Amino acid sequence: MSQTDSNHEELSFQDFVTNYLERGLVRKLNVINKFAVEAELVSGAVSLHGGQPVPKVVFTIGSIEYFEDELNKVQDRLNIPLNERIPVVYEERTSWLSYLMPILPTMLLIGGLYYLTTRRVQAPGGRGSGSGPFGFGKSTAKLFNQETDVKIKFKDVAGCDESKEEIMEFVKFLQDPQKYEKLGAKIPRGAILSGPPGTGKTLLAKATAGEAGVPFLSVSGSEFVEMFVGVGASRVRDLFKTAREMAPAIIFVDEIDAIGKERGGGKFGGGGNDEREATLNQLLVEMDGFSSSDHIVVIAGTNRPDVLDKALLRPGRFDRHISIDVPDVEGRKEIFKVHLAKLKLKAIEDININEKSIDFDKYQAMKDSKIENLAGRLAALTPGFAGADIANVCNEGALIAAREDSPSVETYHFEQAIERVIAGLEKKSRMLTLEEKKTVSYHEAGHAICGWYLEFADPLVKVSIIPRGQGALGYAQYLPKDQYLTSKEQYNHQMIMALGGRVSEELHFDTVTSGASDDFKKVTQMAQSMILKLGMSERLGKINYDEDSERTIHHLYSEETAQIIDEEVKRLIDEAYQKCHDLLSSKLDLVDKVAKELYKKEVLTREDMIRLCGPRPFPDRNDAFDKYIKGGEDPFKKRKPTDQV
Template identity: 45%
Template structure:
């Protein structure tokens, strides 16, 4: 280490030496050199200071300085060495009076013959030798470093980590995945008992799942629980522009792994190097394919129960080469999926360990509001909540901070500076309320959590709804309810304003996508249980390039017809629901115009009591204005809001929030309508 530091200092020493040489040269260049005749002519008129006379065999070398007024000027001169010249020089130089007119000069006489010739020669040669030697040494080190880098270019870039601190307790929301890797930990701790039983532990484990679900964290937890070294590398670190580099790095990585066995080798984003060979027009990538071939060979070269386990992660298992997934290589696949409500609660508890939460914060309720969030998203929600608390100089994170954090993660920060015209604001309010009405009144629907008309990102407003219970296999009724919910905003605009806007573009896109999947993939149409979509898609340019669709033109016409029928059926259903609940639509829309944001509790108060706040306990026996039914999921984003200043609303069709509380007892019907097309509301 010290030697490397000394080598790094050498360039600075050379620069210092060059500067000192330049300074000595500059000081020599400032000395005035007199010729013999000139010095003899001017010497008697000059006022000399300290001088030196060097008596040589043939000449006298005179050097020193003289005064030009008050300024000192260095000079040098040479005169023949005779007794007369020496006496004359002593007399002339001794007559100097200094700058103040007083005798201040000093004459020094030296004999160069008395000095050591070899010492003088050595003093003159040593600096030159040092300079040349330092230059040669520096260039030799630079060449050696370049050669070393050339050899290290083929070395593996895998990072070796020891003493991993991550444990299973730090990985939440994936209990089944932990069970799948427990025997790997057992094997790394005591491989002998597996060998005695004749069992073979999988050489490779492939973790598959959406981004942010914790695949890398789970792999580290396995290494931490087994207390073995952890090699981590990305698939893109193998591939370089030079052919053969990736294969060399693979060989070097497995060589190091065998030297440190037992250990875990983790390859992140393995699809960067493990893609199918020969895919694409004109062939594939030669360097990547050579790297993949070497990876396959090295995995086959690992003997059984040698203490090396390879864990890879990807979110694109469909593009991997089949040879990589065969038995004996990555023969065990672990799907790390998005967490459910219980898993989300556990993940929030893990990430909330170092957060200062207010007493009213309920992580379980927070998890209910985040369906579809990955572990990374949940960590981001808590982090955004902490940032908001710090921004407002609060000592603890409140539920309002976390509520705003969810909105920021999903849609981006609120654009409060963006202002609507009154007509645009009313249009957005009715659009979002239309989605909420479908969620409130449609059978098999979900819980309305929040409705807002505050712009966020590209959305003019949005409607957040969460399912009552998360389903692994949605039914046809669920898909139809979702499509109907997406169309609720467009229907509300048409019924209230007799006009439609471009704000429903994203709703139409999502509804059409679901309808196509129902017909082409799920067999939920009159065409029967036939899949007209292969589901793989063109992963690479050239893959199935020459193959056409697997159905005829007549079937394509029938598919388009069925998609149109599904959309039209859901559109008419949404129109019927909103027409039957027009009073509730106007009530929620008018309240939304005043409040800008309505929560689940406020919406249910409007449905039950006709006002935002619930009545006092003495009046709880009064009758609600509208019956409560089940709700459906819809998350809407209003992308574009046109200028609708000329749109007028018939005031006779609008109602205002009642000032008096409704009379009569409260009646909430527990059952739901059996007709999914036209649910009916019972009002008393």
């Protein structure tokens, strides 16, 4: 038995009976929650320990039945009349925790959901997604204006001058709308920037944000798509509401094909995702809801303008369709100049070291001339490269120079970077046997000789038997010119050159290898394109049989036509093979000479081919090659000694 506080003490049932009940000190009994009894004592009752007055004592019981039975026995033994017996009261007492525990899991779940919906912190310069449990419907567009750190200007975007002019017209309209409105002109609603990946669509939009001087709201098309129904349409409404409050303003939606795909397209099923269509419908409504005084322009970027809904492209919504194509040689040159200006180049270092006495204007002119020459050379070496590819080449060149501990970046660093981008990483660990190396040498020599003696072949720059990429054991680098039309004869010469490797193997070895598998794929694709798309078959006529493989279940032509197509494709390939066989048979000594030299040195340049075979009998048709490679002055005379090992 122990005293717990000054108001009551705890004891056993026997102690309670002996010391309190039999002595007549108990006034009332309270049974609490069926396991404890609180006995209220008469005034003046004292504790068994210390003699201090106590108003009540507490003891526990095993069961109510046992307690009641023992209590009656004690009172019977004491001869207490029924009307004077101690009153017993039964109580149920509970704490606040007993009420909280049943609903605690539900409260934790609600609190977690509330935390998740309000935790989405907005990024610097952005509006965020709003607060509160309904913040999912708020726009996630980032806001840029003249006070933000958008450093990209139109001068930093090269190779797409016509597109910059189109975009700049929108910027000028928003900066001075009265100039156009006083003549009755209305602001164009929007513009679609389309083109292959890496051509600078998003970069052009960033430059627009840097030049505009008006609020610029940038958002990705995928940000309108959420797992919650109705969120996309709600975000579109909030985006345009914000733009109207900030007008004049520009909205840029990157990768708009995420929500703008054609509705009801395809032949399988009912028309696509309802949530995406609801988002697209809301976008159409918002763009139609502009008034002439809104002064809001919507610019969108996409790689796939062919899949966009026609309602999105009609006049009154996206009025302008701005196509950004892969740059030509002059465009690539301008892009290279932008990126080269940020690198530490060998030619510029030489000017600083050797000609410190020259004045600033002369130094700047010499610097610009060196960069101009190098940019032209690299532009000629990179046909078909987009802006992102060119930025990658410049960065790879600097990385290669850094790995070699070079104090500056030289020309051969960029040439290695171009080879890496075109043909893949050099596989130094892939060791060929002597027989395999000999086979690859004759294979690549066959390609090189065909290209050297075909009039419409592209200029050869380098041929190599160093393994690269995923499975290439050798490759030849050519420089096709920027052209928009290809003749039937040019296709035939390209097919002959592609078959040169297999034909060379047949002429010099008893058996052939699998090395020509990629060549056959290219030849087949060219032949099929000539027959199915370009109408270059006299037997089939001028018909286009091109099909969308994703949407077409059956061919659009008969079985008889399919047989004719197969025969025509085979005919073109067989004719190219025979011409290639005749050409290489007449040049067997040159094939052998080039293959042995290639086997020995592993890399042959154009100068090596001229030394072995003499000048090419046909003039080169690539003006950029004549200007920057063959006749141009190389600003960097130094060459890596191991470049041809």
